[in-house]
Amino acid sequence: MTSNDLVAIAPELIVTITALLVIVVDSIIDHEARRTWLPALTALGLLAAIVAPNAYPMVGLFFGGYVNVDGFANFFRAVFIVLALFATLVAPAYLERKGVPPGEYYATVLFSTLGAMTIALATDLITLFVGLELMTIPIYVLAGIQRRDRYANEAALKYFLLGAFSSALLVYGFAWLFGVTGSTRFADIAAFLKTGGIGNGPTIVALALVTVGLGFKAAVVPFHQWTPDAYDGAPTPATAFMSVGPKAAAFAAILRVLVSGMGPLALDWSAVFAALAAITMSAGNIVALVQTNTKRMLAYSSIAHTGYILAAVAASSAGAPAGAAVLFYVFAYGVMNLGAFACLLYLDLEGTRGATLDELNGFGRREPLGALTFAVFLISLTGIPPTVGFVAKFLVIQPVLDAGYAWLAVILALNAVLAAFYYLRVVVHIYMYDAESGAPALVSPRLLSFSLGVSAIAVVALGILPNSLYQWALTAATPVLP
């Protein structure tokens, strides 16, 4: 281990130290001080972590080749940190209101982010698996952090059981892969498969197990059943984070393992991915159509978004544009979906419940700024310009057509129409109905409005001027999908 190694993983070190500091500081300072100092400390740590790789740009293999700091890793690092920062800034008022211990919330978010960042750096199956577990286990805690709430307990338990199950499948698949190829390194696996080919039983078993395992993490239909209950029952700020962070990390893993590591197999495997993508987006959207609770609706719609991203993965034969589409979509989805969930924090409801459509009636009048940001996020999730969500859809359709999946592109377009129906129905309730007498109380914490406002502006700005983000995604995707 050299000093270069440490500088290369400076962002990870900073996040680790911040997480530990949060735990220490939490136990020293008094209750009042925690409310302001812990989120401030977390935010500062995350900001430092995002600045660090720019201050000392280090690219290459470190720790004897077990850590790969490339454009891809840096892109995902930035995505994870931005999402963690967003999840930190929207939470304080909710945590205070619900009596959730803030130190534990911020520390678990930080540890989970650390795990996600490790996935992006991985060059072998073991580092990847460690990263995946480090990311997921804090999320189990996060889901159940409101421990007196029945639904939060259910969410945590369901998420834990199915998460453990999928991890087991994944690690079993990794074992098969090691058995077949004799190595845990992605590069060696890719080289072996290039000569050996897919045409033997054990490789197919390994591939199937890894696909199912990662499919669980990314909530691909038919491995999605844990999603709605886990998202619905978890505390809303936690839901906002877990709907985007782990999903982005799952796609980082899919790109590293299935697309890059098993690159030679991609052509044979892509038809399966295309079918899974079509099923995932359609099922997610159709079930979302009939939801009346917005939190549950957003949970199902996040499954549909998995399908859109998976369509770009399936089109990996189109090369770097396909990878860029995945990265761009993951970032766009992260910001707008986290934002949409966070908009539910304006309503003061009992337990971990999200607002029903009727409870949102008149929201546009009662909380104009919050409603406007909510509308922006929903329109972006629908994919209507000038928002980043539209550019993301455009970028996904392009490799899908290029790879020859015209039918998938048409299904994607029709799915976006289905999605428009339920996303815009929320806008209808926000703006076009008046509040009824039993409407839930509103809270409007300044920090929440500020962070939602900033991200809504970003959603529109990146929709109008997407070029720099796209360029970045394109360079970042090149190491994985040349």
Add this chain to the structure above:
Amino acid sequence: MTLDHVLTLLLVVPAVGLIPLALFRDARAAKQIAIITTFVELVLSLVMLSQFKVGEADFQLVEKADWLPSLGIRYFVGVDGISVLLVPMTTLLTFISVLYSSGGAIKQRLTEFMAAFLLLEIGMVGVFISLDLFLFYVMFELMLVPMYLIIGIWGGPRRIYSTLKFVIFTLAGSLLMLVGIVAVWLASGDPGSRTLSLPELIAIRDHFSGEFQFWVFLAFALAFAIKLPMFPFHTWLPDAHVEAPTAGSIILAGVLLKAGGYGFLRFALPLFPSGTQVWLPVIITLSVIAILYGAAVSTVQKDLKKLVAYSSVAHMGFVTLGIFVLNSQGGVGAVLQMLNHGFVTGALFLFVGIQYEKTHRRVIADLGGLAHMWPLYTTFFGVFVLASLGLPGLNGFVGEFLVLLGTFQFGGAPLGGLFWGPLAGIGVILAAVYLLWMFQRVMYGPVREAYRALPDLSPIEVACAVPLLVLTVLLGVIPQPAIAIIEPSLDRVMKLATDPTFLVAMK
């Protein structure tokens, strides 16, 4: 004096107007800001028109800038004879809508209403000046959300059903067009040299195979057919119009529908000549059905607004018919018909709205005898009704006449112009039937006591109607200047669409 970047300014002015609107959040200020902004925009569009060189076919006042350089996507705007008149039409109708709405027709959330209109104006102007398909798509969709809010928030009792229907229909078409746009982009060259700029795409369109054109034309045509709307995709239109507030109806009928007809002329025809040839019989048949069906259904409408809405379906049938007979007369007639329909149907919706504000009735059977109390209203309304049914001397006649002329000359398709021409001609006669019968039932007959005390047009309403009246008469009496502007560019499009060297053999 020439003004540089006038087209970009046209997109910037409404956006600038949004800023003070957001800052003041006061109903009175909102009215003034919106009126001033849309007036400046109107003047600017006339400056643009004055800088346009008549007689040239190519794009003028062109501006280009890199937007998404890695994808070859550019900010690329320009106008030619087809679009240069549609822009001032848009700004005029927007100004009138804003002016009328500030006169008391909109009672709640005025700031938001005006903001929606300014946003809508960016999209509408943008649609007519975009020369890059990506930019066009963005503008096409930008019109959607404000109109969705305008119908959904300020509309009638069934507004939510109507507005969702409007959005879902339109989105279904335009998202398929998006797939088509991406397909065109992929077919435009090797990675690194791809483009979505219209002139460059036209230059390389012989790369588009027959089968490719068949599907991509269909994707584009669906979007435009739904927007226009063509029979049988028109079902969203009556619902949307009936529930929309007056200003929303004016813009919806006056401008938004034109985006469909314009899209056919600007993109579908020149880019996919053999796709056009294949789908042409279908579109001509549907156009004539729309003309007859729209007229027949209008005749039996009980609701005044629904009658005008269905008459739009018939009028838009003339637009697609004129475009797809693929000759100069038909095409010029179609563009004129778009303009005239914008002014005349915009005016009809305005007058139906004014009438409703006073009587709170829209069912024809509940009205009657209005002519005795409202001489001014009757005169204006009468002229617009006559223009709409195509009376010679008023603008409606010129467009429909040219379309019919073009149709009679049409030699292609299964049945030829001598079959379609007379059928479409019946539509003109039916228009006279339903419009005059409506006028008679609404305006004449015994005076109803309930309406006796209602006032005639207010000054602000007269101010809204006069420019439309002047244009209706002017374009009817001397259509030649407008034709001179439209013709060169239109001939160019028609030449591109029918050029035999580019007609790829169909598989």
